[in-house]
Amino acid sequence: MSPTDLPAAGGASGAGAASALLTVRGLQKSFGDNQVLHSVDLTVERGQVLVLIGSSGSGKTTVLRCLNGLEHADGGTVDVAGELTLDFAARPTKKQFNALRDRSAMVFQHYNLFPHMTVLENVIEGPVMVQKRPKSEATDEAVAMLERVGLAEKADAYPFELSGGQQQRVGIVRALALKPQLLLFDEPTSALDPELVGDVLRLIKELAAEGWTMVIVTHELEFAREVAHEVAFVDGGRIIERGHPSQLLRDPQQERTRQFLHRLLFPF
C-alpha cells in the first residue's frame, strides 16, 4: 500500500527531475463578490506532508477543494509532478480536471461514503467503474487494505452500521484504492467523537511514514506537529506564514498566527 509500490505514484518523471509533487502558484477564487483566495502559493515535495491551519472561513478548505477540482479556481496554476499543469485563468478542459482528479484523492470531513453500497463496494467503486480495473483484483486489494485498518470483518456492512471513526477509515481506504499521487484530507477528524479521533490520526501518521504525499487541513495542532514536514497558516485567503512545524507552532513570526494559535490553545 505504500506509494512507492504503485506504478502511478513512482518516479514517473525520472530520477533527475525536481522532487516537487505539487506546485501551486497564484491560486485565486471568488464566490460572487467574496474573494476567498488571494494568490495562494504552495509547494509540496514528493513524500512530504503539508498541513494547512487557520480559522474557519480562512480559505484553507477551498485551497484543498481546488486541488481536487471540486472548486474551479478563477486564476493561478496547479502543477502535479511536472506532468500536468492546470492554468485556471485559461479555463482548464474537462480532460485536465479529470487528470487532476486521477492524480489526487480526497478524504472528506463528513466521510461522504456511499450509503447504498457496502464498505467493500465503496472501496472498489472508483477502481472498477472509473479506472476499469478487474473486479477480482480490486476486491483483493480492497480486502487487504481493509484488513490493515482493522475493518476486514466490516467489508459487507453498510456505512450506517459503522462508527464515525470506522467510516472515516473506510473513507481513507477508498481514497487509497484510487492509487493517487496526492492525498488530500479535509478536516478528517472534525466530525468525530473525541475518543474516535486517535485511530484516524494514527492511520494518517502511518501513511505519512510510508511516504505518501499529503495535504491536510486540520485543527489538531499536536497531530500537525507530529505529522507535518511543513505547516502553513492561512488567513483571509492568503498564506500568512509557513515553516517547519516546531518553529511555526511554537514561535510564529506573524502576529495573526500568534493570535490564532493562542485562541486554539486557550479557548476560554
Added chain:
Amino acid sequence: MNQPAWELFLTSLWPIAQGAILGTIPLALISFVIGLLLALGVALMRLSRLKWVSAIARVYISIVRGTPLLVQLFVIFYGLPSLGLLIDPWPSAIVAFSINVGGYAAEIIRAAILSVPRGQWEAAYMAGMSHRLALRRVILPQAARVSVPPLSNTFISLVKDTSLASLILVTELFREAQQVAAFSQEFMLLYLEAALVYWVICLALSGGQGMLEKRLDRYVAH
C-alpha cells in the same frame, strides 16, 4: 331479471375481474413504466443548467398539471382525428396516461435527486466519475429510495384514473361494470362492486409498496 343480488354480484364478478386483468392493470402498468422513463428525462431536463432545456421541461410539467386528465384524454382520442391523426382507444389511453404520469413523476424525481446530499456528488467526482456515471451509480439509487412513497401514490392514483379510459371506449374494469349495470339496471350494486374491486387492487399495491420500501431501506439506520 329478478336474480337475487348476491347471484348478480357473483356472476358479474368475472367480467369485472376480466376488465381489471385485461384492461385496468396492463393499462396502468404500461403507462406507468413509459411515464416513469419520460419523467426521468423531464426531471433531468428540469435540472439542466441550460435555461431553454429547463424551460421546456417546466412548460411540459405546467401543462400536464394544469389541465384535467379527462381533457387530455379527449384531445388525443377525439381531437387529433380532426388533424388527420386517428389513434385507437388503447394507444390513445396509453399516450395520455404516460404523458400525465410523466409530468407528475418528473417533479417527484427532481425533488428526490435534489434531496441527495451534495457530498455524494463530490465523493463521486472525487473518485473520478463523470456527471452521468455519478448520476447512475450514486445519485439515482439514493433518489429511488426517497421517491418510492410518492411514486407509489402516483401509481395508485393512475390505477383509479384508468377508469376514465372507459369514456374513450377502452374495455376495462369500470366499462364492464357499466355494461352489466345498464343491462341489469342494478346500478348501486354494480358500481359498489366496481369500487370494491378497485379497492382490493389498491390494497395489494399498498402492500407491495411496503415491501419495496423495506427492501430499499436495508442500508438506512432504523
